[in-house]
Amino acid sequence: MFEVDYKPAVVPLFHVRVCINRRLNTDNLPNCAGRGSRELADRLEQRIAAENLPVKVLRGPCMNNCAIGPNIKIQAGAMLNLNTDVSDERFERVMHEIRDEVKKRAANPISEPEASDTEPAAP
Numbered sequence: 001m002f003e004v005d006y007k008p009a010v011v012p013l014f015h016v017r018v019c020i021n022r023r024l025n026t027d028n029l030p031n032c033a034g035r036g037s038r039e040l041a042d043r044l045e046q047r048i049a050a051e052n053l054p055v056k057v058l059r060g061p062c063m064n065n066c067a068i069g070p071n072i073k074i075q076a077g078a079m080l081n082l083n084t085d086v087s088d089e090r091f092e093r094v095m096h097e098i099r100d101e102v103k104k105r106a107a108n109p110i111s112e113p114e115a116s117d118t119e120p121a122a123p
């Protein structure tokens with residue numbers, strides 16, 4: 001028999017999408033990967049796992065806010081434009097936003113419909 005350190009999967013309450021687009025042009029236009037968004041996504045994922053937060057990090061394409069990236073979008077929530085700031089302080093503020101969003105959504109879960117809502121009305 002195997003003994004493993006089993007951790008049940010955490011069902012995400014929401015996604016945090018990080019733009020990891022890297023421009024393959026020679027115009028030196030700004031892009032999120034060029035400003036450290038891929039490392040940022042890795043770091044977010046590690047911290048979220050370490051804190052066991054019910055959040056999933058998705059790496060995604062350009063969000064058309066390249067000039068003020070790296071860009072992070074909390075699903076149905078805030079758009080965070082880091083504007084080249086990937087410092088430890090800014091990272092902690094992003095984590096603070098994510099924790100706040102978890103608290104807010106955990107406090108207001110989507111309610112299940114009442115039985116009377118799902119049954120057809122009597123003729």
Ligand code: FES
Nearest residue numbers: 019032062063066
């Ligand atoms: S490259 Fe990230 S928003 Fe365009």
